[in-house]
Amino acid sequence: MPMKICAVLRVVPDLVEEIEIEETEIVPFAYIANERDEHAVEEALILKEKAGGSVDVLGVVDEDTASDVDEPLAMAYAKGADNLIKAILSRKTFRRYEVAKGLAEFLKDKGYDVIFTGIQAIDAFAGTLGGMLARCMNLPYIGGVVEVDVQNGTLVVKKELGGGLLGEYRVSTPAILGVVSAERPLKFVPFAKLKKAMKEANIDEVDIEVPEIEGIDVLRYYEPPKPEITLLEGDPEELAEKLVEVLKEVSVL
Amino acid sequence: MNVLVFAEVVENEIQEITYELVGKAKQLGDVTTLVVGNADVSNINSDVIQVDAGEPLPWHYKIVEKVFEKLKPSAILFGNTLTSIDIAAQFAAQLDLPMATMVTDISAKDDGFVATSLVYGGKVLVDLALKSPAVFVVNRGSFPAEEGKGSVGNVEKLSLEELGVSDGIEFVGYIKPEVEDVDISKMDIVVSVGRGIGDEANIELAEELAEVLGGVVAGSRPVIDSGWLPKTRQVGRSGKTVTGKLYLALGISGATEHVEGVKAKNVIAINIDRNAPIFRISRCGVVADVLELVPVLIEKIREAKG
Amino acid sequence: MDVGEMLETYFERLSEVSESERYKQCLQCGTCGGSCPYGIASPFTPRRMILALRAKLIDEILESGAQWLCTACYTCSYRCPSQIPLTDAIIPALRELSLLEGNPPEELAAALMNTARYGNPFRESPRKRDSWTKEVEFEVPLMSKKKEADVLFIPECFGAYHRRCREITKAFAEVMYLLGVDFAILGNEERCIGDLTRLCGEFGLFEDLMEKNIKTFEKYSFNRIVTHDAHAFNALKREYPKMGFEKEVLHHTQFLFENLDKLKDMFNELDYTVTYHDSCYVGRRNGIFEEPREVIKAIPGLRFVEMKRIRENALCCGGGGGGVWLDSFIRNFLKERPAEDRVREAASVGADVLVTACILDVPMFEDALKVTGLEGQLVVKDISELVLEAIR
Numbered sequence: 021m022p023m024k025i026c027a028v029l030r031v032v033p034d035l036v037e038e039i040e041i042e043e044t045e046i047v048p049f050a051y052i053a054n055e056r057d058e059h060a061v062e063e064a065l066i067l068k069e070k071a072g073g074s075v076d077v078l079g080v081v082d083e084d085t086a087s088d089v090d091e092p093l094a095m096a097y098a099k100g101a102d103n104l105i106k107a108i109l110s111r112k113t114f115r116r117y118e119v120a121k122g123l124a125e126f127l128k129d130k131g132y133d134v135i136f137t138g139i140q141a142i143d144a145f146a147g148t149l150g151g152m153l154a155r156c157m158n159l160p161y162i163g164g165v166v167e168v169d170v171q172n173g174t175l176v177v178k179k180e181l182g183g184g185l186l187g188e189y190r191v192s193t194p195a196i197l198g199v200v201s202a203e204r205p206l207k208f209v210p211f212a213k214l215k216k217a218m219k220e221a222n223i224d225e226v227d228i229e230v231p232e233i234e235g236i237d238v239l240r241y242y243e244p245p246k247p248e249i250t251l252l253e254g255d256p257e258e259l260a261e262k263l264v265e266v267l268k269e270v271s272v273l
Numbered sequence: 274m275n276v277l278v279f280a281e282v283v284e285n286e287i288q289e290i291t292y293e294l295v296g297k298a299k300q301l302g303d304v305t306t307l308v309v310g311n312a313d314v315s316n317i318n319s320d321v322i323q324v325d326a327g328e329p330l331p332w333h334y335k336i337v338e339k340v341f342e343k344l345k346p347s348a349i350l351f352g353n354t355l356t357s358i359d360i361a362a363q364f365a366a367q368l369d370l371p372m373a374t375m376v377t378d379i380s381a382k383d384d385g386f387v388a389t390s391l392v393y394g395g396k397v398l399v400d401l402a403l404k405s406p407a408v409f410v411v412n413r414g415s416f417p418a419e420e421g422k423g424s425v426g427n428v429e430k431l432s433l434e435e436l437g438v439s440d441g442i443e444f445v446g447y448i449k450p451e452v453e454d455v456d457i458s459k460m461d462i463v464v465s466v467g468r469g470i471g472d473e474a475n476i477e478l479a480e481e482l483a484e485v486l487g488g489v490v491a492g493s494r495p496v497i498d499s500g501w502l503p504k505t506r507q508v509g510r511s512g513k514t515v516t517g518k519l520y521l522a523l524g525i526s527g528a529t530e531h532v533e534g535v536k537a538k539n540v541i542a543i544n545i546d547r548n549a550p551i552f553r554i555s556r557c558g559v560v561a562d563v564l565e566l567v568p569v570l571i572e573k574i575r576e577a578k579g
Numbered sequence: 580m581d582v583g584e585m586l587e588t589y590f591e592r593l594s595e596v597s598e599s600e601r602y603k604q605c606l607q608c609g610t611c612g613g614s615c616p617y618g619i620a621s622p623f624t625p626r627r628m629i630l631a632l633r634a635k636l637i638d639e640i641l642e643s644g645a646q647w648l649c650t651a652c653y654t655c656s657y658r659c660p661s662q663i664p665l666t667d668a669i670i671p672a673l674r675e676l677s678l679l680e681g682n683p684p685e686e687l688a689a690a691l692m693n694t695a696r697y698g699n700p701f702r703e704s705p706r707k708r709d710s711w712t713k714e715v716e717f718e719v720p721l722m723s724k725k726k727e728a729d730v731l732f733i734p735e736c737f738g739a740y741h742r743r744c745r746e747i748t749k750a751f752a753e754v755m756y757l758l759g760v761d762f763a764i765l766g767n768e769e770r771c772i773g774d775l776t777r778l779c780g781e782f783g784l785f786e787d788l789m790e791k792n793i794k795t796f797e798k799y800s801f802n803r804i805v806t807h808d809a810h811a812f813n814a815l816k817r818e819y820p821k822m823g824f825e826k827e828v829l830h831h832t833q834f835l836f837e838n839l840d841k842l843k844d845m846f847n848e849l850d851y852t853v854t855y856h857d858s859c860y861v862g863r864r865n866g867i868f869e870e871p872r873e874v875i876k877a878i879p880g881l882r883f884v885e886m887k888r889i890r891e892n893a894l895c896c897g898g899g900g901g902g903v904w905l906d907s908f909i910r911n912f913l914k915e916r917p918a919e920d921r922v923r924e925a926a927s928v929g930a931d932v933l934v935t936a937c938i939l940d941v942p943m944f945e946d947a948l949k950v951t952g953l954e955g956q957l958v959v960k961d962i963s964e965l966v967l968e969a970i971r
Binding site: 032033035039041046076077079116117120139142143144145146147148150151152155156160161162163164176178179180181182185186187188189190191192195198200233234235236237238239240241242243244250251253256257259260261262263264265267268270272273 | 274284328329330332334350354355356358359360361362363365366367368369370371372373374375384387390391392393394395396397398399400401402403404407416417418433440441442443444446447448449459465514518519538539541547552556557558559560561565566569572574575577578579
Binding site: 036037038049062099205207208209210211212213214215 | 675678679682683685688689692695696697702703704705776779782783784787
């Protein structure tokens, strides 16, 4: 059963570089593909290998980050994605629900059998995209996905439950899947192949109207207080007692 | 105010984070805990609504919706776990409720709430104002579990039929890890040993410490290479990355290759060498002989736990 | 790729490397496999690789993983009677096919992707490349401020970021400072010199790094480059000229030797026994054998002893050619690391200190000390650390 597959690909601040923390906003130095979304793209390509069909990769950006997704999209193309779309949000928002509503409007009549998203992003503090998108589109959703197969037209999904335990689920299509990690390591793309893909790949652009939904606001951003490094010395009895206190502080005890 | 806690249940057992949520919720108002499945709820220190619906599934947001209509809670608390977050996000979207994720603190303010979230890989805290009713997805270990434990109040049992819900996702079964070993990258508490522990016989000491802390033993590469621990327990570049709550490093110097695999929230290091680089990434460093200190530490932890 | 495409891609790459036609003259003598630190474990030694290539069984080599069982130590190339460029061409071109298939060993893949994105394999910010300069008590001049200097010093990635290797960078910089050398660094403008990418078959990335580095070099006026990184030295000396870079390049052992008269006046007595490890890209590949020995022997009080396998026959530390990132992969084939064998050898000749001259050696050997239980008995020092200790 050939499938029409979509994978959402967002960019997030690159934490290898400095980020500036201002009270009202975060100013990153550079953006990078959201790691979980890279796994979502990979899993989408794996599902295409298994079931046949096509993979569209939907880069989700705002005006400021629009060009930052070009390389990650080209990377997906070099790995075998069929179509690249850049969805440009009409405004910046930290509210995932607003993004979900905007994207749902665009995605609803595209006829995708499966839409993959990464399970989380480092900048997500107000909602998660996958589950919210599912409700905006009235589709079933399951997150924590680490493997997807197809049996008799139904998706058979493995979900991570923590501590190495997996759950297996049957999911009818169309559906939205939140990927935690693809079932194989991300495919390596050599430099020359990526540069070639960047020249050759065609990226369609669409504008996404982001609706305004009230109920949650940012009061301030700030740096977490640095944990103090204390070097303890003394006799074992005394040290052990101090350690027990520290273990309580970090709520291990 | 009414507060609803969604219990974290895995393999029909209430998980520790549930008690952490209940403890916090009790500071906010009158608590009801919603438990999906037949787990033993007797230790939950609140009223309970228990729904006989097998293991928690993503579409159980519909159950939360029904209970929400019944209780009209001002705050709904979920654990930040792969099971609960599926439900929380769909529930919030379905009811148009504001939702905060990665939450480490919640307080009531005016008619609503202020929540604190830890984002950008732990580099940034953000304070959020949410209107009531609001949904909170709370990080593990943010609140003490003791307050949430006790004897259960009123337990109301509901069946799925009474709630009348279902969806396109069906649970087939659990798959236990194929490797017989634990995945150290997913463990909350890891006691890790380096060559500084002396010789193989002393691994037992680390294992005893891990046991009293409820964690597992891992090691640096030289320890794995010496065959003292299996390869599955290796932390570092050529091993696994630990991301849990505590990394307790015993006699580990902290080579670059090792430190790359240490992303736990709290690192405590015990090393005889006060210049050991591991101290630079430690919240707390102890300059001591591991073999002298650990036996005493085990005793003290046992005492503390009662 | 099917086998036909693989062979076509492979031989096209091979044809770009001079002397690569020599593989046709392989005598199947087996000297390469007998010389290889991993020969005993490899399903395809260089000899068998060439045999398989002739039989169009290239896919079998790739599936076996043998292309990654190489630390680019250059012993096979050095000893090959037909002078086939095994290290520089036969193996990297096979590795390139693995990269094109998208499935190199994971740690190495990460190192290569980081190098492409950040200009270093460690996933560190390029803006922190000069951070080591803040840990020394003298000023390290920046080219961007100074514009010209006699010596351009290249710390390279390990020397700039790796916690242990930074100590070597600081030591060598201090030696230059104490000698009154007119030197400067590129600081955060520097990026990976790229010998690792070349030896791992990431040719596109290597070319890009060369282009960008040369462009940076051209902004400033200097007479020569000095580096303590043996692989950077090798690439700058042998590969960069192919892209039109023509400045003199010195390894720090050569530079220390050049300044030996001045150093002799500054040396204090040291009282222990040392041995010297001939690093692959200092010794075997680039013929620098005497200079480091002369420097060591000139330090009063030191007792110098030789190991058994020295000069062209020295055993590799296992870190080169991507070896640093292939450890867990190689461990699936082989139990003992070459570095462990080597530190045992150093200890067996009664050395207190093992002196090295390639920046990869120090972390490789220090790790091996822990595994072999020789920690406390033997100490590893780069030659610049030894010199600094003697003149401080």
